[in-house]
Amino acid sequence: MPEVVELPESNLFNVFNILLLENKHRLVKQLKECYEPNVHGHKTWASSFLLMDYFQTHNVLKRSSDVLELGCGWGAASIYCAKNGANSVTGLDIDENVFPYLNTQAALNGCKIKSMTKSYDKLSPKQLEKFNLIIGADICFWDDLAEMLEKMFQRAFKAGVKRIILADPGRQPFLDLAEKCNAFAKVDLREWYVCDPEYYDGYILDIKPGKATSSK
Numbered sequence: 001m002p003e004v005v006e007l008p009e010s011n012l013f014n015v016f017n018i019l020l021l022e023n024k025h026r027l028v029k030q031l032k033e034c035y036e037p038n039v040h041g042h043k044t045w046a047s048s049f050l051l052m053d054y055f056q057t058h059n060v061l062k063r064s065s066d067v068l069e070l071g072c073g074w075g076a077a078s079i080y081c082a083k084n085g086a087n088s089v090t091g092l093d094i095d096e097n098v099f100p101y102l103n104t105q106a107a108l109n110g111c112k113i114k115s116m117t118k119s120y121d122k123l124s125p126k127q128l129e130k131f132n133l134i135i136g137a138d139i140c141f142w143d144d145l146a147e148m149l150e151k152m153f154q155r156a157f158k159a160g161v162k163r164i165i166l167a168d169p170g171r172q173p174f175l176d177l178a179e180k181c182n183a184f185a186k187v188d189l190r191e192w193y194v195c196d197p198e199y200y201d202g203y204i205l206d207i208k209p210g211k212a213t214s215s216k
């Protein structure tokens with residue numbers, strides 16, 4: 001069972017031993033006056049909690065993990081990785097206005113996340129080869145994002161990335177992406193739920209390079 005941690009002030013919440021800001025926190029209200037995320041990066045999405053639970057259950061993070069979080073938003077999953085033994089963590093987002101929120105939450109948790117303002121389709125093999133684990137929470141919500149991510153995953157595996165793990169509530173573009181990845185990778189798509197900070201369910205897509213071998 002998780003340890004009971006006393007919160008230092010109101011409008012914070014603790015999930016998997018990291019502290020996150022509620023939208024009504026005074027710092028969020030101040031940040032919103034200056035930075036307005038505009039591609040849905042305006043809060044921490046629950047798929048991040050599915051990822052944390054999956055990482056914990058499957059002991060995913062290693063001391064050698066160089067993690068790239070796609071569409072990091074406020075960076076909850078990145079912060080979890082940094083606090084749970086990853087060697088390095090980089091948050092990537094197309095929207096530069098999410099990074100002040102990510103940096104504030106990282107500071108709250110005493111960790112450092114590198115940031116990269118970029119779209120998935122602009123990630124080059126040279127940039128991708130620096131990472132061995134790519135993660136993302138609720139990042140595939142339009143058909144063109146599914147197409148972009150499919151191509152990017154192929155480039156990532158060619159560049160040496162060892163594992164890609166996404167979480168999603170189960171939107172159709174995400175399910176389509178999982179199907180498309182079957183053509184070039186070993187795909188494990190499973191339903192997942194988490195009870196912290198409250199009950200959420202969705203899907204985890206865990207993919208590794210190489211074609212799945214037929215059991216026949």
Ligand SMILES: C[S@@+](CC[C@H](N)C(=O)[O-])C[C@H]1O[C@@H](n2cnc3c(N)ncnc32)[C@H](O)[C@@H]1O
Nearest residue numbers: 039041044045071072073093094095119120137
């Ligand atoms: C629904 S939010 C999820 C944010 C975060 N992963 C979470 O779970 O709280 C989707 C994020 O993807 C980012 N995004 C959307 N399209 C993108 C693209 N083409 N390249 C990089 N980031 C993108 C948005 O700016 C936003 O921060």
